[in-house]
Structure formats: C-alpha cells, structure tokens
Amino acid sequence: MIGSAILAGTFAEGEFLDEAVLAREVGTSRTPVREALHRLQAERFVELVPRRGAQVRVVTATEMREIYQARFVIESDAITKICDRRLGPPPETRELIEAMETAGRNRNWNEFSQLDQVFHSSIVRHQGNAVLGEIYDSLRPRQVRLGVRTLTEGPERLSIIEREHRELEAALEGHDGPLSTSILNVHIQEVPKLVQAFSR
Structure with missing residues (x-):
C-alpha cells in the first residue's frame, strides 16, 4: 500500500512518513508498517533517517x-x-x-x-x-x-x-x-x- 501510494504520487519525494499515521490509515499496529518501510528502503523507495523516520527518496x-x-x-x-x-x-x-x-x-x-x-x-x-x-x-x-x-x-x-x-x-x-x-x-x-x- 505504501509503495503504491509513492508510485501514485500520494507521498511526494522528500516527504517524511509518520508510522503512527500510516498504521491508523491501514488499521494495523505500527510493527507491520515498520516492517513495510524496511522493505521499501531495500527497494530504494524510502530512506530511513535516524530520529526522523522514513523519507521518500528523491531520485536524482x-x-x-x-x-x-x-x-x-x-x-x-x-x-x-x-x-x-x-x-x-x-x-x-x-x-x-x-x-x-x-x-x-x-x-x-x-x-x-x-x-x-x-x-x-x-x-x-x-x-x-x-x-x-x-x-x-x-x-x-x-x-x-x-x-x-x-x-x-x-x-x-x-x-x-x-x-x-x-x-x-x-x-x-x-x-x-x-x-x-x-x-x-x-x-x-x-x-x-x-x-x-x-x-x-
């Protein structure tokens, strides 16, 4: 879902994603969201920034x-x-x-x-x-x-x-x-x- 939203442009390049907000929108706990964000980092969709969370990667x-x-x-x-x-x-x-x-x-x-x-x-x-x-x-x-x-x-x-x-x-x-x-x-x-x- 998060990856699809990035592809669709729902989340802009450079935007930070809030785990708690995403969990509420999906109707789940934060753990599956966190796991999804780690997968998206491996796929180069987001970058996990210490103390700031997941940021949608800017493709240069x-x-x-x-x-x-x-x-x-x-x-x-x-x-x-x-x-x-x-x-x-x-x-x-x-x-x-x-x-x-x-x-x-x-x-x-x-x-x-x-x-x-x-x-x-x-x-x-x-x-x-x-x-x-x-x-x-x-x-x-x-x-x-x-x-x-x-x-x-x-x-x-x-x-x-x-x-x-x-x-x-x-x-x-x-x-x-x-x-x-x-x-x-x-x-x-x-x-x-x-x-x-x-x-x-």
Missing part, C-alpha cells in the same frame, strides 16, 4: 542516468545473444504487449509500468543467464517508479512506447541485433530525459 538526475545506463548494458547484451542464436522474442512477448496496451487504455500507469518491466526482464532472461536476470530485476522498483512518473506527467508518450514495443518484437523476430539494439536505445534513453524535464 545522476541516479536516473546510471539506472538506464545499467539497464541498457544488460538488455542490449541479451538482445545480441538472442539474435545471434536466432531465438526470436520470448514466447510471452505478444501477451505482455497486449496486456500493456489494455492497461494503457485504462490509464493504469502502475500496472502498465509493472508489465513493462516484466516485458523487458523476459528479454534479459530469454538469453539464459539467470544471474544477469536477477541483477536486472533488482532495478525494477526504481524503473517502475520512473515509468509511472513519466506516464503520469506525459501520457502522450504512451503511443510512442507501445509502438516501440511492437518494433522491438518485430526486430527480435527477424533476428536483427543492430536494429533491436537501436530501438532499445531510443526506447529507454527518453525516460530519464523526460523525468528530468518534468522536474524543472
């Missing part, structure tokens, strides 16, 4: 760039291997694209962004390196947060994202590594630029 421009640089390195390597081995896209690709498009029509940005991460994670895992898949998935909470923010503040980007997903699927189907990598580069590099622009 530098961190955004680093997240997407790491993402591109891992996913582009997977794409190259997939195309070299002529594996084609993961079998669940079409189903995920259609589910994302349904979420997009419903303006459910959280669901869309969660599915988007499953879509890209499936590409990374399709090349067969489970460890790289785990490393990639460790970035998921922050990527979902940035994805929700991008679509909340710039919903006109939705049609572009959907088109790029289908272009990437087609390029993987054609075993075209350079084209797939080029599509991925354009697809993911826009997000940190947009989020930074919205923050000005």
Whole structure:
C-alpha cells in the first residue's frame, strides 16, 4: 500500500512518513508498517533517517542516468545473444504487449509500468543467464517508479512506447541485433530525459 501510494504520487519525494499515521490509515499496529518501510528502503523507495523516520527518496538526475545506463548494458547484451542464436522474442512477448496496451487504455500507469518491466526482464532472461536476470530485476522498483512518473506527467508518450514495443518484437523476430539494439536505445534513453524535464 505504501509503495503504491509513492508510485501514485500520494507521498511526494522528500516527504517524511509518520508510522503512527500510516498504521491508523491501514488499521494495523505500527510493527507491520515498520516492517513495510524496511522493505521499501531495500527497494530504494524510502530512506530511513535516524530520529526522523522514513523519507521518500528523491531520485536524482545522476541516479536516473546510471539506472538506464545499467539497464541498457544488460538488455542490449541479451538482445545480441538472442539474435545471434536466432531465438526470436520470448514466447510471452505478444501477451505482455497486449496486456500493456489494455492497461494503457485504462490509464493504469502502475500496472502498465509493472508489465513493462516484466516485458523487458523476459528479454534479459530469454538469453539464459539467470544471474544477469536477477541483477536486472533488482532495478525494477526504481524503473517502475520512473515509468509511472513519466506516464503520469506525459501520457502522450504512451503511443510512442507501445509502438516501440511492437518494433522491438518485430526486430527480435527477424533476428536483427543492430536494429533491436537501436530501438532499445531510443526506447529507454527518453525516460530519464523526460523525468528530468518534468522536474524543472
């Protein structure tokens, strides 16, 4: 619930969260809330500040760039291997694209962004390196947060994202590594630029 509220923008970046207030709103004791906040700290949603409590983390421009640089390195390597081995896209690709498009029509940005991460994670895992898949998935909470923010503040980007997903699927189907990598580069590099622009 707290993580969803952060994704939805109910709690702003930099805002301190009161355990007692959260417990009252949820209708529980403070212990489960405290445990939830510790999980959210591990997922980089909040930062626990001594004697002040949990603060919603501010995602800096530098961190955004680093997240997407790491993402591109891992996913582009997977794409190259997939195309070299002529594996084609993961079998669940079409189903995920259609589910994302349904979420997009419903303006459910959280669901869309969660599915988007499953879509890209499936590409990374399709090349067969489970460890790289785990490393990639460790970035998921922050990527979902940035994805929700991008679509909340710039919903006109939705049609572009959907088109790029289908272009990437087609390029993987054609075993075209350079084209797939080029599509991925354009697809993911826009997000940190947009989020930074919205923050000005």
